Amino acid sequence: MGDSTLIQGRYRLLDRIGRGGMGEVWRARDESLGRRVAVKCLKPLGTDHDHAFTRVLRERFRREARVAAALQHRGVTVVHDFGESDGVLFLVMELLDGRDLSRLLEDNKHHPLPVADVVDIAEQVSAALAYTHEQGIVHRDLKPANIVRLADGTVKICDFGIARLGHDVGFTTRLTGTGIAMGTPHYMSPEQIGGDDVDRRSDLYSLGCVLYEIATGVPPFDLDDAWAVLVGHRDTRPEPPRTHRAELPAYLDRIILDLLAKQPEQRPHDARELGRRITAGRTAPAYAPGVVAPRSKAPQPVGRPVGAGRAEPPSWTGGTTTGREATGTGPRTTPPGPAPGLSADRVPRPGDPGAAAAPGDPCPAAAPEEAAALAGRHRAGLSLGRLGRWEEAGEIHRAVAAERERLLGPDHPDTLASRYEVAFTLSRTGHPAEALRAYKRVAEARIRVLGADHADTLAVRQEMAYALGRLGRHADAHQVYASVLAARERVMGPDHPDTLRCRHNLAFNLGRLGRPEDAHRMAREVAEARARVLGADHPDTLVTRYEVAYELGRLGRWQEALAAYREVAAARERVLGPDHPDTFAARHEIGICLGRLGHSARALALYEGLIEDRTRAQGPDHPETLRARHGLGVNLGRLGRWEEALAESREVRALRARVLGPDHPDTLVSRREIAVALGWLGRWSAALGEYREVAAARERVLGPDHPDTLAGRDDEAHCLEQLGRAAEAVELYRRVAVLRGSGASRAAGTAHAAPF
Structure with missing residues (x-):
């Protein structure tokens, strides 16, 4: 070759x-x-x-x-x-744009990775193993060189099936007397060493070895030769990771030691249980660790004692290696494709597959130590974002952006990558106008430095379109999406995953422009293209199939929408797992369809189960758990149980105000639902107060002519009618009509001058 x-x-x-x-x-x-x-x-x-x-x-x-x-x-x-x-x-x-954990440790001079990164890697790998084990697949050779972290923080396991292939074709190291293929000794389970049958718990042991190494900087048995390492795995109790690194959380120390149990039945039952333990430990209140005992001079054996005389290693250890080489000889730039199921109207951030620059890599113009520290802080910000801790992520990205600007200049790609993340966190924390301004500054700089058709420039322009849509400026968003799509088709081709992602977003925006037929047609075309390029069950394909179902609902074709959502939910459960947020989202939409079709009792039962599952997986105060509770309240009302609906809406509104803020759109939706319930109970004066508060908050946050603000004023006018105040209602309807007309005129007049 x-x-x-x-x-x-x-x-x-x-x-x-x-x-x-x-x-x-x-x-x-x-x-x-x-x-x-x-x-x-x-x-x-x-x-x-x-x-x-x-x-x-x-x-x-x-x-x-x-x-x-x-x-x-x-x-x-x-x-x-x-x-x-x-x-x-x-x-x-x-083709993966990232570095395997072996390279990350080497680049970090074998210092341990930040605790947040260790936990994030543990969570992502456990989720992947849970999926593969449920398919009946055991990896058999899990090690740092087979785990790759992409530039955006996504973690991927490589070489599934390769270990078994190597065994079949004779490419692994020598075999034991029982014919069991040997992997890298630093990460082998005791049952692999003994030639016993292996199952999913062997992978969990290997993962424990990997986590031990990235958390402490050394493998659990960092000894001189293969035989000593293998005996260590078989007979010796590992030192607790906190003896190497006192600041490790106690729960993480315990999890790693449980993974390294000698007997498979003493380890976590499966990767799903492991993931739950990691999530529970990460979200539990932190406490100061106690005094850690000093590190002992030598690991203490368990089970069979190792004699004073040194036994000769078996012949089958001749092909194994120890020390730093044991992290593997796999590729340093490893084989990564389209970003997983991005939500509708979202684009990949710089460093996602398809973006040319990899933000967070060491900055060439800065001192290596400063560059590496900033890169680590940048990744920490990305990790916080993946955990939904957007305020904290924003603070980190703002600080890193300021430091990078000081060291590298305002137009350096790494500086712009951090400024991009600042804008992204603003968007995710409910500040679309500020996000749009921040994106616009990054876009101007990238056009100047990288060119208008560079992948990073197109990514930020596409993100600007998303922010425009959040502001209700769907005509402007449409023009930006169309411009980006034309560039992507010209540069990348019509079937490139990034081109298809942009077409998906354009379809989404067509629906918001009131063109559901066009949106449905385009979404179906994108779903077919993604199925052809990525596969029918690829997360991105499922995102677009989800959008097809959404547009069917907007067209009033609820029975077809219900069938489509059920197919997506089943596929996501099969591909991503039953507790994945995208699976939950499809189940939520099934509940909406059931309610729209008049099956409110079935919808109520669905939401009750969804609330239970979301509470277990994400917590009782998670925004999506509260969204499911909102759906429960809506269907209580549809069943005529208005007092229960009112009580549920009030509780959800209070929780959303605490978690999201009093003026967050979801909080305001709950306030509106309170007003609806009050109206059905005949308490129109109280309902009017709630409707006015909702409209005033939307006007304050979104502007007086935003569609949601105008819808709130319509609610207020309807309430005035019910109270017999017809003249006030007519006047308010007239004001709303004027604002709608001026908003439409302004949109038409500015559509040709939309930014970028």
């Missing part, structure tokens, strides 16, 4: 990015789809195998490759294709 080799007339090898015991990994171009991929070429089969044996091995390869290709989870590297070319078996995978 060499540069510019064309495999099967489709995959052109460009440059080698990794080499290991099983073969080589190449950066390549898929000439058919025009996308970059990674191609893993396994070593040719030896000539000492007879034809029957090689035929069996090829069949095993095809079987295992199909298994790997069937895995569809945002935490698992996607396998696009596989085959054989000139006697070489190959796999085609997504």
Whole structure:
């Protein structure tokens, strides 16, 4: 294999990015789809195998490759294709823009990673393992080199099925007497070492070894040779991670030690349970750790004592390595594709797949130590955002942006990446106008520095369109989306994942412009294209299928919408898991459809179950748990249980005011629901007060001619009618009509001057 080799007339090898015991990994171009991929070429089969044996091995390869290709989870590297070319078996995978944990530790001079990063990695890997284990797949060779962290913080496990393939084809290290393929000794479970059967709990042990290393900087048994390491895994109790690093949270220390239990039944039952424990520990109130005992000089053995005399290692350890090399010989730039299911009308941030720059990488113009520290703080901000802690994330990004501007200048790509994140946090904390101004400044700088068609420039312009939509300026948003889409099609092609994401957003915005037929048609086209390019059950495809269902609802085709949402919910549960937020979101929409179809009792039961599941997975005060409770209250009202509906709406409104703020749109929706219940109970004076408060808050936050503000004024006028104050109602209706007309005129007049 060499540069510019064309495999099967489709995959052109460009440059080698990794080499290991099983073969080589190449950066390549898929000439058919025009996308970059990674191609893993396994070593040719030896000539000492007879034809029957090689035929069996090829069949095993095809079987295992199909298994790997069937895995569809945002935490698992996607396998696009596989085959054989000139006697070489190959796999085609997504090309990952990130670094594996082995490289992260090396780049960090083997200092441990920040605690927040360790917890984030643990959560993401446990979610991916939960999915793969539920598919009946065990990784068998989990190690830092097989776990990649992308530039946006997403964590992916690589090489599912590869360990078994290597065993079948004879590329792993030597076999035990029982025929069990040996992996890297620093991360092997005791049952692997003993040649026993392995299951999902073996992967959990290996994950415990990985977490121990990234949390402390050293593996649990950092000894001189393979035999000593293997004996350590089999017979020796590991030192608690906090003996190496006192600031580690106690819950994380306990979880890692439980993962490293010698007996599989003493470890967490499965990865799903592990994920729940990590989430519970992360969200529990922090407390100051007690005094940690000094580190002992040597690990203490458990079970069988190791004699004073040194036993010779078995012959099968001859191919294993220890020390820093044990982190693996896998590729340093590893095979990553489209960002997972972004919510409607959202675009990838810089560093997401498709964005050329990788924010957070060390800054060349700054001192290496300062650059690395800023990169770490940038990643910490991204991690806080993924946890929904947007206010804290914003504070970190503002501080990093100021430091990067001081060190690198205002137009350096890393400075702009931090300023982009500041804008993003403003958008997520309910400040779309401020976010739009911040995005506009970043867009101006990127156009000047990188050019109008650069991937990062297009990303921020697309984010501006999202902010415009949040401000109710859907005509302006439409023009920006259309402009970005034209550039993406010109630069990347019509089927590039980023182009399809922009078309998805354009379809979303068409619906907000009151063009549901056009929105539905375009969303269906995008869903078909994404299914063709990414797969029918890819999270991005499911996002667009979700949008198709939404537009069906807007067209009043509720029965079709219900069927579509049920298909999406089933696919998301299969691909992402039952407790994934996107799965919950589809279930919520099923409840809306049931209510619209008059099945309020069934909708009520659905919301009761959803509230229970969201409370367990996300907490009782999570905004989405409160959204499910809002749906419960709406259906209580539809069943005529207005006193219960009023009580539920008041409680949800109080919680939303505390969690989100009194003027947050969701809080105001709950206040409106209170007013609705009061009206149905005949308490129109009290309802009028609530309607006026909602309209005033929306006017304060969104402006007097925002559609939501005007809808609130309509509610107020209706209430005045019910109170017999017809003249006031007529006057208010007239004012609303004038504002609607002026808003429409202004939109028409500014549509041609929309920013960028």
